[in-house]
Amino acid sequence: MSRAAKNWFFAFLLFSVNLIAQQSRIDSVRKQIPLLSGKEKVDALNSLTRGLMYSTPEEAMALSNEAIDLSENTNYKEGIAMALINQGVIFNGKSLYNEAEEVLIRAKDISETADFQRGLAYSNLSLVTISMRRNDYARALELSFSGIDAAKKIANADLEVSNLINIGSIKQTLKDYASAEQYLLEARALAESNANIGAIRWGQINGSLGILSAVNKDYGSALTYFQEALQVFEELDSQAHTANLLLNMGYSYAQLGDVNNANEHYDQAEDIWIALRNERSLGIIQKNRGELMMSISEFRPAIDFLEQALKKEAFLDDQVLSEVYSLLSEANESISNHKKALTYHKQYVSLKDSITSRTNQKNITGMTERFEFQKMKAEKELELQQIEIENLKIVKSRQVILIVAAVLLMITFWAVWNRNKLKTKLIIKEKDRLIANQKVVLQQHQFETEKEGLVAYAKGLLSSNESLEKKALELEEKLELDKGINADLDGLLAKIHFAVNGDKDWAAFVLYFEAVYPQFFSLIESNKQVQLTNSEQRLLALLKINLSNKEIAALLNISSDSVIRAKYRLKQKLGFVETKEMLVFLSELA
16 A cells, blocks of 8 residues: 555544544533533533534524523523524525624624623634625625634634635635635644644635635646545535535536536535525526536527526525626527527626626725714814813813902912913813814825725726626627627627727716826926826826726726836836836825
8 A cells, every 4th residue: 555545544544533523422412411401501502503503404503592592591691602603603504694694793792791702703703704795805804814813812723724714715705816825725734733623624625725726727626625525524414515515516527528527516416405495506506507508509408507597586696696697698699599698688787787886885885984983083082172172261261260359369379370371271282283183184084085986986997898898899709700680789889889988987087086186187297397198197097096007908998018108108208217216206296
């Protein structure tokens, strides 16, 4: 037997022993519960819930409810918090994210009130999934890094590994694949150095590494990782994790062109999701099946699968739904059903616009809320300072009255009164200085908010242009292949080109830009003694807000090479030797 084979054998033997030990622990806890009472019984119920939540979630939910009832009767706050966290994990496994968030926030509040660090750490860990589902990746990262700190404080390596896995998944979603791999490998190294790490963490690590390999189109490695993870979750009888892995394996086989294996794994995943009544995942399977049929030019079966996915519309998020509409449009075009193709394309464009609009609105709302909070805080501080000033004025008035009333004692007490008066003036002067500083902070915050809004607006234009240009290219290719397409598509194509190349959005951007950076262009012209063209002003504005060559090219509807050449000419015109000098000059201006 080779060394590698021996290592695999001993690793498998150790894993099997761990599983047997885990099942033995579950059976032992079951027997002990009837003999326990009070807090000890609550802890045992919560422990048993964790052991069963992935294999028999309904039984686990019933046990957690029993733990909550008993904890409330004994005023055991920590027991309530852990039972609610268990329920949050169970709801997450069923894709019931609103219910999960509700119980997890309640668990977090109870943990904060009771100063229960373990409860805080685990509630934050589970809330990461909710934040990722809502695309709030900044919040998800904040919770994960906070979770790592909490795990280190309570010396819980398993919890630290879980948070590292989550960070890797978030970085992967943000397409920062190098960082994603770094955190996942760090999680694996930590798991290898700690014998107490649960088997489920190995499954999660391998599953995440498999997804990362699939994203990098290394589907062979992805299938290897998925198979290792699948072995773990099947042994743990974790149905939801098993189904997700089968779905990912089906997708990987599809990308390798292995239709039979892809369908086989989709079938297995579908059976599990039907049993778990997870409508969202069933919809995703139908979408993947449709995509698989399209890859082998079986467009009519593909349409059937995709229309089945649409029946789960109520359970699908907008991103998945937009992909279904896009695939339906493409499939109908392929069978020359142009009317349906256009209908689905309109639905796709409408949904994408809605997603972009909601994202922009969410960003604007967040910035507005932060600004209003800072404004309210500053106003409150100013109000308190004004009250202090008024009180000082009252004190001063009383001093004057006392001086008038005790004019005969004025000489005696003159030194004391003069000192108090001077002190009062100094305090008022200091308060006035603080008020002025607060106004400066408010103005700076308002400027930063407007600057962030300007960048978000430019990014929105970029996203819209890229989507419209891509569809225009697809329609132009279709028009070249089929000259008989009706005039409606010609009109739609012309409108798309007009939307990409039109000046309406640019004019709005310029107004927004000049509001944030007034006299920006006139300062450059006066400083460098040059006259700027409209094209040069556009390029300078986009460089000022730190857009990349690729983003500028998409916004101006030109190539990246054209952007580089334009920057070179602009650098020479402004008298700079290096492009970096010009960028530093622009960043410090206005």
